[in-house]
Amino acid sequence: MLIEAIDLHRIYRMGENEVHALRGVSFSIERGEFVSIIGPSGSGKSTLMHIMGCLDRPTSGSYILDGTPIEGLDDKRLSRLRNRKVGFVFQSFNLIQQLNVVENVEVPLVYMEMDRHERRERALQMLEAVGLGHRSQHKPNELSGGENQRVAIARALVTDPDLILADEPTGNLDTKTGQEIMELLKRLHEQGKTLIMVTHDLEKAKWSSRFIHMKDGKILHDFRDTDGADIVGMFYESTAEQEAQ
Amino acid sequence: MAHKMRSLLTTLGVIFGVAAVIAMLSIGEGAKRDALEQIRLLGTNNIRINAVKLTGDKAREAESKYSDGLSYKDGLLIRSNVPSVRAVTPIRFVDAPVMKGNKESAARVIGTDHLYTEVTNFSVDDGRFITPLDISEAKRVCVIGSKVKRELFGFRSPIGHRIRIGEEWFRVVGVMETKRLREGKASIIKIRDINRDIYIPITTALKRFRDEEKPFFVNEIAVQVKSAELVEPTARIIRRLLKRTHREVQDYEIIIPAELLAQSRRTQRVFNIVMGSIAAISLLVGGIGIMNIMLASVTERTKEIGIRRALGATEQDILGQFLNETVLISATGGIIGIVLGVVMAKVINIFAGWETVIALYSVLVSFGISAMVGIIFGIYPARKAAQMDPIAALRFE
Structure with a gap:
């Protein structure tokens, strides 16, 4: 088991008000799964992703990543865990504009304290793997959106993490480029990577093998083995079911 | 960036x-x-006594008390009465043109005695300095600075030649060594370019360039003390001594280089x-x-x-x-x-x-x-x- 979440709660304090972003979420994910988390905005899916990526901690409940419970870890250990085990892919790519493409890919390796030459070599290999070897010296703003996202994926993969967390990876891309990125992610899944994708696009969720529907900080439904199944149909069924209650 | x-x-x-x-x-x-560097030039173990020109009321007071300024006799008095003193030498500036043939030198003529070289740590390069015999006989001999030599004699040896100071003829008996000086303008102690000095016996200076009002007047007295620790007490003794001989008229000042430092x-x-x-x-x-x-x-x-x-x-x-x-x-x-x-x-x-x-x-x-x-x-x-x-x-x- 790669991920185990037990009764996660997350409460934000906004002045006088308390916002319950997660209200008791439990699930587990095995190695090699490709999971989509779907839900409307405010459903808690982003909060869940931040906790899974070790960027945030639950207010209560426990989160165990690859056998390591994150409660009680200090900033240094949590950051190291994030660095080694997790690769993030964001909707808006989140590349550092001042750095060129290969330097961007190297950033996670800097925090692994890898030496300069090895770092460059690994980063170039990764860029080669996503088909951008020839763009290594360009600045991100000289590249197209699709290329930017490929760089971000290369950056997520460069530390050879156990888990790839993708937050609306195609949200800023046109349909055709989005398709290409999804194919790239699919290929990673086929190579045995564990992928978790947060999206509100049902069409993209179809690519995954498992599908978690969230609403109001809770898991509404968790569909397994969705390969070839009618995800859209299941989603509407689950929503209707919810509304009927 | x-x-x-x-x-x-x-x-x-x-x-x-x-x-x-x-x-x-x-x-x-x-x-x-x-x-x-300047204090080293003056000598750290030294005390200088400079004559001060009085004006107005103070000048009249000095006259009424019969103090005729810093004099050669003050130097002799210090030498014989203060045991911590090693050497005393008088310095009297003589205001007279220096000529050799038609060439005039912008030299400064100083009447002093044989101890000058010892007190100022400044020595002769060629020939000899003023001797006690020159003093006692008030001979018309002189020792010239290196720059004066260059001006008046070029590269020839000046020893034995005569130069004219004012109306008198003097025989050159020696040339001083060259002292390197910094060209500092903001010096704390004003130092003249001693390479332009000409030294004559003090007695000759007093006799040949006689000041009728103050026949024994000297501009400075340089005192060398036996050791650095004795500078302070010696200066105190000298101050007391001069106060008495000058009848409390402040027509002199005592300068201690170490204090200036x-x-x-x-x-x-x-x-x-x-x-x-x-x-x-x-x-x-x-x-x-x-x-x-x-x-x-x-x-x-x-x-x-x-x-x-x-x-x-x-x-x-x-x-x-x-x-x-x-x-x-x-x-x-x-x-x-x-x-x-x-x-x-x-x-x-x-x-x-x-x-x-x-x-x-x-x-x-x-x-x-x-x-x-x-x-x-x-x-x-x-x-x-x-x-x-x-x-x-x-x-x-």
Whole structure:
């Protein structure tokens, strides 16, 4: 088991008000799964992703990543865990504009304290793997959106993490480029990577093998083995079911 | 580093602060060496007694008390009454033109005795100095400075030749060694170019260039004390002695080079405090400027901080990154400031004529200070960056 979440709660304090972003979420994910988390905005899916990526901690409940419970870890250990085990892919790519493409890919390796030459070599290999070897010296703003996202994926993969967390990876891309990125992610899944994708696009969720529907900080439904199944149909069924209650 | 111009402007405070430190220390160091050299010239074990020209009421008072100024007799009195004195030599300036044939020299004629070389640590290069016999017989002989020799004789030996001083003919018996002198204009003690001096026996000076009103008048008396510790008490004794013989008329002043040195150090300290304050204020303002720009930079780069945190940077990593940048900026400012300071020291040297010396320690101190400014004023922005919530930073647009 790669991920185990037990009764996660997350409460934000906004002045006088308390916002319950997660209200008791439990699930587990095995190695090699490709999971989509779907839900409307405010459903808690982003909060869940931040906790899974070790960027945030639950207010209560426990989160165990690859056998390591994150409660009680200090900033240094949590950051190291994030660095080694997790690769993030964001909707808006989140590349550092001042750095060129290969330097961007190297950033996670800097925090692994890898030496300069090895770092460059690994980063170039990764860029080669996503088909951008020839763009290594360009600045991100000289590249197209699709290329930017490929760089971000290369950056997520460069530390050879156990888990790839993708937050609306195609949200800023046109349909055709989005398709290409999804194919790239699919290929990673086929190579045995564990992928978790947060999206509100049902069409993209179809690519995954498992599908978690969230609403109001809770898991509404968790569909397994969705390969070839009618995800859209299941989603509407689950929503209707919810509304009927 | 997209804001090179902005960073440069930010560091101006540090640049000027460091430049001020460098320039200040170079002036201080130069003045110290200058003073030391001049005091060495006067002799650290020496006491000088200078005649003071009185005017108005004081001159009338001196007349009524029958004090006829500093005299050769004062010197003899000191020599015979103060046991801690090793040697006493009188110095009397003779105001007369120096000629050889048609050539005139801008030399200064000084009547003194055989002890002059010993007291002033200044010796003869060629021939001999004035002897006790020259004094007792008031001979018309002279010893000339190296520059006078060059002016009047070129490269020929002047020994045995005659030159005219005023209306009298003098035979040259010796040439003094060349004394190297700094060309410092802001010297604490005015020193004439002793290479332009001509020495004649004091007795000859008093007799041949007689001042009818004050026949034994001398301009200076140089006293050499047996050891450095005795300078202070000896000066006290001499002061008491002269007070009595001059009937409390202050027509002389006693100068102790060692005391002048101490005084110049006090002046130096005031100067250092003033310049140090200017430098400190400049560095403070510079530091605040850097802090300000770094705070702006932290806000501007919130997104980058979020990204780096997501990719595994610890709070410590972010702190280090921003602290490094601040120190880099201020240390760069420090280096520019050091260069500017060296240039300033040179300019001061050329235009104000002050001696300036750049010591290695002042460069190291300045560089250290600039790096310290970076650390002190970089801590706050760097902590702010490190303590940012990574999720909020990632969402920042």
